[in-house]
Amino acid sequence: MDASLLKLLKSVDTPTVCNAIEVAQGKRGFDAFTRGTMLCSDPDAGAMVGYARTAKIAAVNPPEEPPEVIRKRRMEYYRHMATASGPAVTVVEDLDYPDCIGAYWGEINTTVHKGFGISGALTNGVMRDLGDLPEDFPIVAGSIGPSHGFVHVREVATPVSIFGLTIHDGDLVHADRHGALVIPPEVVPDLEQAIQKLLETEKLVLEPARQPGFDFDAFERAWQAFEAART
Template structure:
């Protein structure tokens, strides 16, 4: 991922990237995205982009392993989050889903991850402390709640599932208030061109529709140009 592509990905929303991936692939059917409604801690803050650092947690019940095992895994988790390629996005599967109660993402944990240079967090679990989360560290989560429950780390660096989307450690993630997607490795060389082509194509219909005097005849002409540009 070049710096130019990274900057462009930060400027566009996740639906745009979803469409652009299909432009780059030359067909419809891309499906590596989340399903259902997710919540964003900063809906107006723009997208998070980065390579996934994955983990699994649970919080509904107390851990059954020895305390020293839980402590060692917690430190392994933070070591994993502090390392690896940047930009990074932490992707955490709450194994209690859909009955998640443990708000892993609050003021302290988000601040620690931002300090590690992580760009944001994606989870099917719970977030809290919404007024106190650090700026420029968005959290896209499954729910909001007040308690941390018995939250503890169960796995580090393994494949995870978040709202129907499978993520492997190192996958390139794009996420915002619409949800998230995994950018296929094969489209990365052509993704910048695809995004710019998509944006130019959309102007063919959006600009006439936003101008005065727009009617069906104007629409028909604009739509024909729009359709022709997509084939």
């Protein structure tokens, strides 16, 4: 992914990317996105874009493994996050879902991950410390809660499931307050052009609709031009 595409992806929302992927594929039916309503720590923040660094956690019950195993895996987790090459997004599945109680994402953990150069976090689990989180590190999460419970890392760099979306370590992720998606690798070479085409095509309807005196006749002309540009 070159710098131009990365900059563009950060400037547009996830629904735009979802539509642009279909433009690049030349058909409808793209389905690698989250289902249901997620929460964003900073709804006005831009999108997080990067290659997934995945892990699984749990927090309802204390870990059953020896403390030294838990500590070793915790350090493996942070090493994995700290050694990402290129833009990265941390993606963590809480295995307690839908009964998650452990807020893995609070002031300390988000600050550490931001320090590693990661652009944000995506989880089906819990976040907390709203108002004390670092700027420019959005969290898209399943819920908000006060406790960390018995939170501990179970797996590192394995496939995870976030609101119906399977994400593998290394997948290219785009996420914002609408949810998240995985960008198919085969569309990456055409994605910048697809986004630009989508934005220009949408103007054919949006610009007339914002003008005084817009009526059905103006809509019909605009929609015909819109449909012709999409084919």
